Amino acid sequence: MTEHTSSDPQPAGVAARAAALRLLEAVLRRGLPLESALDNATRGLDRADDRALAHALAAEVLRRLTDLDALIDSATAKPLPTDAKARFVLRIALAQALQLGTPPHAAISTVLPLVDGGPRRLVHGVFGALMRKGVRLPDQPTLPDGVALRWHGAWGDAMLAAAESAIAAPPPLDLTLRDAGSIWVDTLGGESLAPGHVRLPAGARVTELPGFAEGGWWVQDISASLPARLIGQGKGRALDLCAAPGGKTMQLAAAGWTVTAVDMAEPRLKRVRDNLKRTKLEATLVTGDALTFADDPYDAVLLDAPCSATGIFRRHPDVLYRARPRAIAGLAEQQRAMLARAASLVKPSGVLVYSVCSLEPEEGERNAAAFLESHGGFVADPVSADELPAGIAPDGVGQVRVLPGVLADKGGADGFFVARFRRK
Known part of the structure; x- marks a missing residue:
């Protein structure tokens, strides 16, 4: 394998790898969400395909980070610092060669321009040594130690194994x-797992699918559709707190409710507004904080609360490196305050649904139990099996906990928790 020098012309594709490097640095060094960092990291990439490649490279590194680092450490005399640029670049090169099918010469030639001097020689030498050994990544990715310990303690061996399987590849499109x-x-094809649902293979170009321009559907994981499904059809007033990006707002509007959707981020509400326009559905949008929002009581209130988002790790593997125990505890406390506020906006006999896309019991079961203990005016409204898609079942108290492994034979589902309460 011939080493390239800094004076060589840069091979095609280097710019996309440089953007992937910026994305990884934003997530792992600065703790930013991958999606939030995407625009800045890919600025200057003119082609949509290059932006998509940068995103795919960064996401694949994050899916396989623990195992990639183990390979790198096996080929160095002493471990590289976790934030060393040489380690970042090696991660990208190895993910390409071992997981994405990029020929080794292309994988290394497109990352070497990202480092200079000694680090360049190190990257070239480590990559070459690993390729000569014929190394492979394990079939099941290894989760970060902290996450594995936390989830094993909460859910046990089976969940942990299912989570490792779930993160191995991008999930299907719901x-x-x-x-x-x-x-x-019928036009879209795919598979329907519930009324009003279609599942397609991963990688579909959303805006090019039949029915997008006509507003016939929107992207929403099967798990994320559950909270609004459990409110059901209605003719009264419904409140969707923390509404963006708008999937639940559109579900409620399509189910006949007169919907008010609240979110504190105006740019996120713009996305809701655009989706409502495309789908020809109506809702009143309010820029506001769920903790302070005030109005006359509603027949139904849906609080899909801000959370650690660990349940969407299949789609957003960066959450595994950003959701720390202290942050989870803070979010759980915030959710309890939001639940109390949401409860004050429910009419007598009205329904309150609390949901989080989290796999942490602190943000689900424990908050639901604490709410019932502190709000004597509410009772649990247990979910029945016939309200849920086949393969998803309520737990022993009628709440819904979707764990990795659920619907595994159909492509899986995001991690979610949903509890339903009714005001006396």
């Missing part, structure tokens, strides 16, 4: 249909 009897079910 769509929620505006009309459960829509023509788009």
Whole structure:
């Protein structure tokens, strides 16, 4: 393998690898969400395919980070610092060669321009040594130690093994249909796991699918569709707190409710507004804080609370490196305050649904139990099996906990918790 020098012309594809490096540094050094860092990291990439490649490279490194680092450490005399640029660049090169099918010469030639001097020689030498050994990544990725310990303690061996399987590849694409009897079910193909749902293979170009321009559906994981499904059809007033990006708002509007959607981030509400326009659905949008929002009581209130988002690790593997125990505890406390506020906005006999896309019991079961203990005016409203898609079941008290392994034979589902309460 010939080493390239800094004076060589840069091979095609270097810019996308440089953007992937910036993305990884934003996540692992600065703790930013991958999606939030995407625009800045890919600025200057003119082609959509290059942006998509940078995102895919960064996501694949994050899926396999523990195992990639183990390979790198096996080929160095002493471990590189975790934030060393040489380690970042090696991660990208190895992810390409071992996971994405990039020929080794292309994998190394497109990352060497990202480092200079001694680190360049180190990257070249380590990569070459590993390729000569014929190393492979394990079939099941290894989760970060802290996450593995936390989830094993909460859910046990089976969940941990299922989580490792779930993160091995990008998940399928789920769509929620505006009309459960829509023509788009047959037109889109795929598989329907519930009324008003279609599942397609990963990698589909969303805006090019049949029915996108017509507003026939929106992207929404099967788990994320559960909270609004458990409110069901209605003719009264419904409140969607923390509404962006708007999937649940559209579900409620399509189910006949008169919807008010609240979110504190105006840019995020713009996305809700755009989706409502595309789907020809109506809702009143309010820029506001769920902790202070005030209005007349509603027949139904849905609080999909801000959380650690560890349940969406299949789609966003960066959450595994950002959700720390202290942050989880702080978010759980915030959710309890939001639940109390949401409860004050429910009419007598009205329904309150609390949900989080989290795999942490502190943000789900424990908060639901604490709410019932502190709010004597509410009772649990248990979910029945016939309200849920086949393969998803309520727990012993009628709450819904979706763990890795659920629907595994169908492509899986995001981690989620949903509890339903009713005001006396």
